[in-house]
Amino acid sequence: MxxxxxxxxxxxxxxxxxxxxxxxxxxxxxxxxxxxxxxxxxxxxxxxxxxxxxxxxxxxxxxxxxxxxxxxxxxxxxxxxxxxxxxxxLKDVWELFRTIADERKKREVDPTLALLRECLAESDKALVRDSHTEGRLRELLVFFETTTGWYERLRGWSPSALSQLASMGDRALKLLGLGT
Amino acid sequence: MxxxxxxxxxxxxxxxxxxxxxxxxxxxxxxxxxxxxxxxxxxxxxxxxxxxxxxxxxxxxxxxxxxxxxxxxxxxxxxxxxxxxxxxxLKDVWELFRTIADERKKREVDPTLALLRECLAESDKALVRDSHTEGRLRELLVFFETTTGWYERLRGWSPSALSQLASMGDRALKLLGLGT
DNA sequence: CACTCATTTCTGCTCAGACAGAACAGGGGG
DNA sequence: CCCCCTGTTCTGTCTGAGCAGAAATGAGTG
The missing domain is CATH 1.10.10.10 (Winged helix-like DNA-binding domain superfamily/Winged helix DNA-binding domain)
Structure with missing residues (x-):
């Protein structure tokens, strides 16, 4: 006991x-x-x-x-x-958070993407167009599409690659010609 | 009415x-x-x-x-x-989510960082060292430090720079010599 | 084949958070 | 100066998530 x-x-x-x-x-x-x-x-x-x-x-x-x-x-x-x-x-911290992020994406982000597309489709064939709402939802959709696309690429990278990139900071941007 | x-x-x-x-x-x-x-x-x-x-x-x-x-x-x-x-x-979606992220960081991540440092400090001066727990907490701390450091750099970048970087995808990594 | 040990599912209770409505505060405008 | 309009705070109610304990299921053993 x-x-x-x-x-x-x-x-x-x-x-x-x-x-x-x-x-x-x-x-x-x-x-x-x-x-x-x-x-x-x-x-x-x-x-x-x-x-x-x-x-x-x-x-x-x-x-x-x-x-x-x-x-x-x-x-x-x-x-x-x-x-x-x-x-x-799971003991590896990177893997742990990647797993959680994957799951949250699947449960919450993906359905939201689906809903936004649905809304925009319905809005398209509505009798009374509401271009303002449509615009807002479209911006949201673009945001989620962009960020999830980005996440999907990133998630395959090794932790070491990620941390190296992070430690490079702004130098990385300059290298890529993306300075603000 | x-x-x-x-x-x-x-x-x-x-x-x-x-x-x-x-x-x-x-x-x-x-x-x-x-x-x-x-x-x-x-x-x-x-x-x-x-x-x-x-x-x-x-x-x-x-x-x-x-x-x-x-x-x-x-x-x-x-x-x-x-x-x-x-x-x-707020109408700008990027600004909206940046604001939310900033706030969540302030409310939740920063206190967690503080707590982990506190735990490790206490663990240091404890009579009975628990090196296993210490190791786990240290890994968590490194994870949060790395990711928040990364976020703090990223958050200043313009949405266009971010989306360009995202669209470059793996090519960016190769350019930086960080391929997996 | 019964018995024991481990785990899951079921059932009902409890409590915290969410909420509505009322009371309160205050600040212009007539 | 009083009253009405607006917004906030307070108070009591209620609902649902969370949880404990009981009952049921299952799996391994002598």
């Missing part, structure tokens, strides 16, 4: 903060906390450990883990000699 | 979608809907119009407008010969 792994003050602080951050970004607090715990855990944890460590109900942990797996940032692993499922987070 | 401006189906569709999107990103539905309405409105609207158009309480509109102003994406304007406050959204 109760291996009772106590969190260090630093760990607790981080997990609590991560939970609050989650809320700001539309992610359930417990889900975010569990992810934070798995992220700093030195080994895969099983549900019972999570339950005890965070003080939430087992069912809550179960559902939250399912959601995290749905996001693709937590996966089930098996530990030899233990029947229980264990869970671990 | 009741100028009763009715929304077109397209407008309604867009506003409702924008509201749902808001929720996904941790923004109140009504707040997002009001923003959507102001974004597509051809002229500044006063609170009463918003109340009627969206069918929400006046107080709700008042508070939501205050929040939108806090985000810096809606501002009060005065219309000649009308004592009532009128409100309009």
């Amino acid at each position: 109760s291996e009772e792994r106590r969190l260090s003050p630093v760990q607790e602080k981080f997990i609590l903060h991560w939970g609050e951050m989650g809320i700001q970004w539309g992610i359930n607090r417990t889900v975010a906390q569990i992810h934070a715990l798995l992220f700093i855990a030195p080994r895969p944890l099983h549900a019972e450990e999570i339950t005890e460590t965070l003080g939430v109900a087992r069912s809550n942990v179960s559902n939250s883990l399912k959601e995290l797996q749905g996001w693709g940032i937590v996966r089930r692993v098996h530990v030899m000699g233990d029947r229980r499922d264990h869970f671990e987070s | 009741s100028e009763e401006r009715r929304l077109s189906p397209v407008q309604e569709k867009f506003i409702l979608h924008w509201g749902e999107m808001g929720i996904q990103w941790g923004i109140n539905r009504t707040v997002a809907q009001i923003h959507a309405l102001l974004f597509i409105a051809p002229r500044p609207l006063h609170a009463e119009e918003i109340t009627e158009t969206l069918g929400v309480a006046r107080s709700n509109v008042s508070n939501s407008l205050k929040e939108l102003q806090g985000w810096g994406i809606v501002r009060r304007v005065h219309v000649m010969g009308d004592r009532r406050d009128h409100f309009e959204s």
Whole structure:
């Protein structure tokens, strides 16, 4: 029973903060906390450990883990000699955030693109044209198309390439003849 | 009374979608809907119009407008010969999202950076070092430092420079000798 | 084939955030 | 100077997400 792994003050602080951050970004607090715990855990944890460590109900942990797996940032692993499922987070930070970004794009940006195209199509065949609204929506569409196109190219680049590019800063722009 | 401006189906569709999107990103539905309405409105609207158009309480509109102003994406304007406050959204899409990104960075990313540094500092002087947690947090810190540094450089660039860079795609990388 | 252990699903409760309506404040204009 | 128009703040209600505990499912073992 109760291996009772106590969190260090630093760990607790981080997990609590991560939970609050989650809320700001539309992610359930417990889900975010569990992810934070798995992220700093030195080994895969099983549900019972999570339950005890965070003080939430087992069912809550179960559902939250399912959601995290749905996001693709937590996966089930098996530990030899233990029947229980264990869970671990993606550990590579770049991969982690790329995965989250991919998923958010799929869930939120793509449907928005679809909706904007739909709206513009309907607007086209409407009896009373509303060119102002149309213009606004078109600008939004261009924005999302441009940025997602950009993201899709970027996401394939290696972290090192990205960070090199970042560290080059404005020099990169000059090289490319894109100075402001 | 009741100028009763009715929304077109397209407008309604867009506003409702924008509201749902808001929720996904941790923004109140009504707040997002009001923003959507102001974004597509051809002229500044006063609170009463918003109340009627969206069918929400006046107080709700008042508070939501205050929040939108806090985000810096809606501002009060005065219309000649009308004592009532009128409100309009930022119309330039790039500026709009840059403003939102700036604000989210200030509210969420910067505090996270501060917290991670705090955690690492505390971890440094702890009696029992937890090098694993420390490592994870350090990686997160590097990630946030890198990406925010990158954002801070990028945010000054003109939309046209950004879209040119995007359209260049991988060629840009090759030019910079950063190919994967 | 029953029993145990692990996990998921179901059910109902709880509470925080969202909201409406009322009360309040104030500032022009008649 | 008073009253009306506009906007804000306050207060109570309500809804839905979040959650705990119970029940159900399943999987492995003796």
